[in-house]
Amino acid sequence: MRLSPADMEKFFNPESIALVGVSRSGTRLGGLSFLSKFIESGYEGRLYPINAKAEDILGIKAWPDLASLPEIPDLVIIAVGAPKVPDLIAECAEKGARHVHLLTAGFDETGTSEGKDLADNLVAACEKHGVLVIGPNCMGPYRPAARLTAWGAIPGLAGPLGIISQSGGMTQRLTEYTASLGLGVEKAVSVGNGSVTDTLDFLEAFGKDPAIRVIGIYLEGVSDGGRLLTLARDTGLDKPIVLLKGGETDAGARTAASHTGAMAGSSAVWEAVFRQANMISVHTMNEWVDALMACAFVGAPSSEGVFVLSGGGGTSVTAGDSFIREGLSVPQLSATAMQRLKELVPAAGSIAGNPLDLWKVFTDLDCLGSLVDMAEQEQDVGIILTERLIARNAFHMPETPDLTRQTIERLKERRGRKPVVFAVDSEGGDPWLASEGAAIRSAFGRAGYAVFPSISRAARALARLCRYYKKRAQMLTPKV
């Protein structure tokens, strides 16, 4: 294993961090901004800004060089010009520091011969001195539990995700996005060009990390497709891997080449890799988060059938369409369930079924609870999706109180055996509605319920989840 548990500890749980390339002022992303974010996030280890011209920076004592530090820093963050980097790697080694996050850009991603030479020198220096580098051209490690959060959501939220990314910006956004929905991150790493340690090294380490239950990857390219396939297939048997492949298309690949210097490869090859390794393939940030949430909060459903509780005829009709279109089923209810349904909602009469169009579920928690009970008894139902309507004027219900908290309490009390997931729509340009929707989604997510902003997005994420578990079961079945 390229990255040992001890290496992972240095990178993700450092007791001390030296920052090389910290100016005394400025607004650009760099050492100073990292230092200020460590302070803001309440990082509790020892921070050593390196600057020969400063006494202190942001109130923290500055040091002239690595050699003068009173201890060997667990992690060194380097944010100086690319040409100075190889010498700094040597300085780290002299001090005894072997774990470096290299923020600096300007290496092989530039596509120039100078950049390529600098990358070669960097790799050579690391090999010579036995130094492990994350980067260059990246945001590095992120771990909310250690308050190692110089970027992304601050404060971060600890949780079951392990994120590996060739894009710092995508990872910043992901951590913010998932944290807002109550879905936390154990470890995230922006690997950049991956010249020394790369996506595959972290995939291997995350696969063996007991605190990580679901892995998310943003990938533009890999040096060793065969190793990816083997690693992902093995890791995927233990925990789902949700992979967003950047540079799927010609235009994307062209941009990827200038972004991380990666050769993106042909989409047909990638599709084969995804399939053989049983990775969950997604195309956008939203799909990435939706699938991660389904994996983290839903688990393995007992069936691919969905019982849909919604309100409004057209909404129910299109909800049914959404699930079927994604390959799930919306099973007709058994005679027993239909009988129970008629007792529960006599007024629904002959139109009752699955999807169930019943506005009452938005306002009557007893009714909602009984319907969930009923659905749980259905053998063909593996997942219960409940739409939650935000009470408002356009629906002739401006004064109905929001029952999100009570809904969560009720569901927690009954300790159901089948997953209940939610869809809360607040799309558009209405700031009040958008804010309400976000707060309700956040509340469901923080309570551990998968939540989506539309039924169609729920359908797509749940279909991906079901396909993953189906294939996994096939892979685990011994061949006869």
Add this chain to the structure above:
Amino acid sequence: MRLSPADMEKFFNPESIALVGVSRSGTRLGGLSFLSKFIESGYEGRLYPINAKAEDILGIKAWPDLASLPEIPDLVIIAVGAPKVPDLIAECAEKGARHVHLLTAGFDETGTSEGKDLADNLVAACEKHGVLVIGPNCMGPYRPAARLTAWGAIPGLAGPLGIISQSGGMTQRLTEYTASLGLGVEKAVSVGNGSVTDTLDFLEAFGKDPAIRVIGIYLEGVSDGGRLLTLARDTGLDKPIVLLKGGETDAGARTAASHTGAMAGSSAVWEAVFRQANMISVHTMNEWVDALMACAFVGAPSSEGVFVLSGGGGTSVTAGDSFIREGLSVPQLSATAMQRLKELVPAAGSIAGNPLDLWKVFTDLDCLGSLVDMAEQEQDVGIILTERLIARNAFHMPETPDLTRQTIERLKERRGRKPVVFAVDSEGGDPWLASEGAAIRSAFGRAGYAVFPSISRAARALARLCRYYKKRAQMLTPKV
């Protein structure tokens, strides 16, 4: 033509409305709630609630029956039990009122023989007495310009859309959703079971309505597929039709049958109809709104090439992927443009291209303006997509001011020849971010710019727009 301009005037611009079935109190959707919403929306015509037991309702004089009214009401809204409806149709005719919105449910959509008989009696009464009915089982007409907004967005927003829907709830949501984005409605109609006047009658009338530029339809089924094809093909040459087909799948169709009694038909047949009539087919509420917005605000692009202005390497890579995946192009820039790009952003250096990864466009309006100028000169570029980032902590830019207003002013001043569209992401569970995003989207929409909550949704909507115009051009080319 089934619905003459005079009929449309009575339905959508009534000077007087009688409401039959208005209780003195209650919270259910019905005559009383319609009356209260007319008052709230500031409807300026004369309102006549009919109730033999009341002197006045909500401060408006009540009348014992239609016969006693001091004039012939332009529109009669009926919200009484289904069995009473045929006699009321006769009463309308006796009074001379020929335009009825029938809110009442309980007809053929119930699937019972009683419901079927009631529907037959309704149709027979309308034919005998020469009365036109919208409904039954529907929300009826909606027209913001006349403050005829008993449902949906209140206040409504007038604009270029004509909406025809077999679902009241979907139409309520649509009017609210589009109004929040500055995209207004000229006329919307919830047709319900369409027993007397149906989707096709309104499609024909909307096609000839000069105030309607784009038509949106939510359809579960039609009685006459041949007429739909002919009407849609002819109308579609003049204005785009965006159709959301409910009941595409078995589960959807089963639900549709109990919703409006419609036979949803096979999806293969529908696909053929969409194609031959050049209708824009969408699957969800979000896709419906996105496509309507693209049609209303973008118009016919000069090319299917998109220039993408974004920030962040991964975002740019996946943005390129999104457009290509949807069938558009992200053309490489000409040598002239590349030269201009290097002058404008020397720092971008060799990584500059299309998509352009340049955070500066979020904060430097001169730079943004020059880049739009540059892109407009490119023959292969037909649409310019600009991502707008919301300044926030996770991106190390908490204090950057929002430049939405200034961006709009700048773009308005330059009177560009090619459409500029926006993507503003604020997904997740953060109420502040969600609210900011909604406000920014609303501002762009109100200024007449198409705006989407993600690049992938922009890509899908713009691809649909381009396909529509491409096919339209083929249809208009004389066969040799």
